Amino acid sequence: xxxxxxxxxxxxxxxxxxxxxxxxxxxxxxxxxxxxxxxxxxxxxxxxxxxxxxxxxxxxxxxxxxxxxxxxxxxxxxxxxxxxxxxxxxxxxxxxxxxxxxxxxxxxxxxxxxxxxxxxxxxxxxxxxxxxxxxxxxxxxxxxxxxxxxxxxxxxxxxxxxxxxxxxxxxxxxxxxxxxxxxxxxxxxxxxxxxxxxxxxxxxxxxxxxxxxxxxxxxxxxxxxxxxxxxxxxxxxxxxxxxxxxxxxxxxxxxxxxxxxxxxxxxxxxxxxxxxxxxxxxxxxxxxxxxxxxxxxxxxxxxxxxxxxxxxxxxxxxxxxxxxxxxxxxxxxxxxxxxxxxxxxxxxxxxxxxxxxxxxxxxxxxxxxxxxxxxxxxxxxxxxxxxxxxxxxxxxxxxxxxxxxxxxxxxxxxxxxxxxxxxxxxxxxxx
Numbered sequence: 037x038x039x040x041x042x043x044x045x046x047x048x049x050x051x052x053x054x055x056x057x058x059x060x061x062x063x064x065x066x067x068x069x070x071x072x073x074x075x076x077x078x079x080x081x082x083x084x085x086x087x088x089x090x091x092x093x094x095x096x097x098x099x100x101x102x103x104x105x106x107x108x109x110x111x112x113x114x115x116x117x118x119x120x121x122x123x124x125x126x127x128x129x130x131x132x133x134x135x136x137x138x139x140x141x142x143x144x145x146x147x148x149x150x151x152x153x154x155x156x157x158x159x160x161x162x163x164x165x166x167x168x169x170x171x172x173x174x175x176x177x178x179x180x181x182x183x184x185x186x187x188x189x190x191x192x193x194x195x196x197x198x199x200x201x202x203x204x205x206x207x208x209x210x211x212x213x214x215x216x217x218x219x220x221x222x223x224x225x226x227x228x229x230x231x232x233x234x235x236x237x238x239x240x241x242x243x244x245x246x247x248x249x250x251x252x253x254x255x256x257x258x259x260x261x262x263x264x265x266x267x268x269x270x271x272x273x274x275x276x277x278x279x280x281x282x283x284x285x286x287x288x289x290x291x292x293x294x295x296x297x298x299x300x301x302x303x304x305x306x307x308x309x310x311x312x313x314x315x316x317x318x319x320x321x322x323x324x325x326x327x328x329x330x331x332x333x334x335x336x337x338x339x340x341x342x343x344x345x346x347x348x349x350x351x352x353x354x355x356x357x358x359x360x361x362x363x364x365x366x367x368x369x370x371x372x373x374x375x376x377x378x379x380x381x382x383x384x385x386x387x388x389x390x391x392x393x394x395x396x397x398x399x400x401x402x403x404x405x406x407x408x409x410x411x412x413x414x415x416x417x418x419x420x421x422x423x424x425x426x427x428x429x430x431x432x433x434x435x436x437x438x439x440x441x442x443x444x445x446x447x448x449x450x451x452x453x454x455x456x457x458x459x460x461x462x463x464x465x466x467x
Contacts, residue, residue, distance in 0.1 A: 051113065052113055052116050052118065052119060055113060055119060055122065056118050056119065056122045059122065061110075061119060061122045061123045061124075061126065062123060062124060062125075062126035064106050064109065064110060065110075065123065065126040065127075065129050065130050065133070065362065066126070066129075066362050067102070067106055068103060068106045068107060068110075068130075068133060069129060069133055069362045069363055069366065070362075070366060071099065071100075071102050071103040071106070072103060072133065072136075073363070073366050073367065074099065075100065075103070075201060077370075077374045078374055078377050078378050078381065079096075079100075079198075079201065080198070081374055081375050081378040082096075082378040082381065082382060082386070083195070083197065083198055085378060085379065085382055087382060088382050088386070090386050090387060091387075091393070092388075092393055093197055094396075094397075094400070095385065095386055095388070095396065096197060096386060097197070097200070098400075100197070100200065100201050100204060101204075103204075103208060104204055104207070104208055104211075107208055107211040107212060107215065108211055110130075110211075110215050111211045111214045111215050111218075114215050114218040114219065115218055115221075117222055117225060120218070120219060120221075120222040120225055120226070121222070121225045124227075125227060125358060125361075126360075126362065127219065127226060127227060127230055128227065128229060128230060128233060128358060128359065128360040129360040129361070129362040129363060130215070130219070131216070131219065131230060131233055131234055131238070131360075132233075132238075132360050132363060133212065133363075134212040134213070134215055134216040134219070135216075135238040135240065135243070137208060137209040137212035137213075138209065138212060138213060138216070138240075138243055138244075138247065139243065140205065140209055141206075141209040141210070141213070141247065141252050142243060142246040142247055142250065142252070144206070144252055145246075145247075145250035145251070145252035207267065210253065210264070210283060213247075213283065213286050213287065213290075214286050216240070216290060217286040217287075217289050217290040217293075220234075220289075220290045220293035220294055221289075221293060223293060223297055223299065223300070227358055228357075228358070229357045229358040229359070231299065231300065231303060232303060232357065234294065235294065235300060235303050235304045235305075236303065236304070236305060236350075239310070240290075240294060241291060241294050241295060241304065241310070241313075241314060242309075242310060242313045242314070244287050244290055244291050244294075245291075245313050245314060245316055245317060247287050248284075248287055248288070248291075248316075248317060248320055249316060249320075251284070253265075253281065253283045254272075254281075255269075260272075261277050263281055264283070265281055265282065265283075278324050278325075279328070280325065280328045280329060285329060288329055288332060288335075289329075289331075291317070291335065292331055292332070292334070292335055295314070295335065295338060296334055296335065296338060301347070302350060302351075303350050304350065305349060305350060306342065306346070306347040306349075307349075311342060311346075314339065314342065315339060315342065315343055317335070317339060318336070318339050318340075318343075321335065321336045321339070417429075417437040418437065419437060419438050419439035419440075419443050420436045420437060420438060420443070420447055420451070421438065421439075421443035421444075421446055421447050422439060422443055424439040425439065426438055426439045427439065428440070428441075428444065430444070430451070430455060432455050432458075433454070433455045433458035434458075435454070435455075435458055436451055436455075
């Protein structure tokens, strides 16, 4: 979380050096795939268990949110060439991960209506405010779990957790799209097998064509066009409906990288099916789109040439090909053990005692405390009254900032009801 905030604030140089020097990118990729497998293999079994009745579901939410945090961090730092190079062989596992997420995204757009604003969170994934809200709920729940009143502990039903996981999957897939585009920016730095895996094993150009064609991050609702940007759906005014979004740009840039590189053209199979799929792009290359991304002129020329020629098939080179190992290793190691793992986790990880839950809540509150988030935030707090840079905070609720005593006194009557409410929430030390 701290890494995401630092990188997002433009202070990523130190973070990048740390990730590279300590060889942490392969570790992050391994964590990413481990959580992905847990979500697909263990989590559904866990929710079906009759004895799975957690008093607090926040520990499970933290696991689900862990994948979002990692992919968010990778999206932020993979812009740098040295990060891509430091991934080494794990880049193959990351390419496979992105392919799985984009396949789910394409399938979602063709077999089901696009997600609506009611189905997706208003907060971006892994944002400080979203985590602070959830931690506050966990602190309150653990505080209420006194021995005298155990029934007051709020717990989300397993079905609701599954729904949250499905909703989170959509935005994770969009982050994976950005990561894949950054990987295609560094084709010269990738292992030899990476390009073959992207072009021939997974046929990513055709998958990207599907995303251009069905555009799962936009939908029509009640006669209005909605697009998903910055973690939320918003209505697009008629005059901006042809404007390219960041997600549109990521798809087109990835296609440019994969199709216009001489090495990619030499390796890719331009057979009848692939050729027909790629030629669908010509219908989308309008003058309005090219004005927004002029590099697409080269794509337009390439497709015009492809339409009247039959490129030679790629040469079959006799080489030893690297393969990803993380996914297969985890599946083989735990094959047939998923139910046993779920039962073990219900007993030892997701059914904490009251004291253990209070200790966990204290750790989460310290990790996601407002003081720590604000220390990492790029902008200084502003006075609630006049908007000047603030150095004083309400000592009672610690939510409002002021530049002077005079502004605090002036705002007190408006602030008092909210301050009284926040003051009732126990502090970390009181747990």
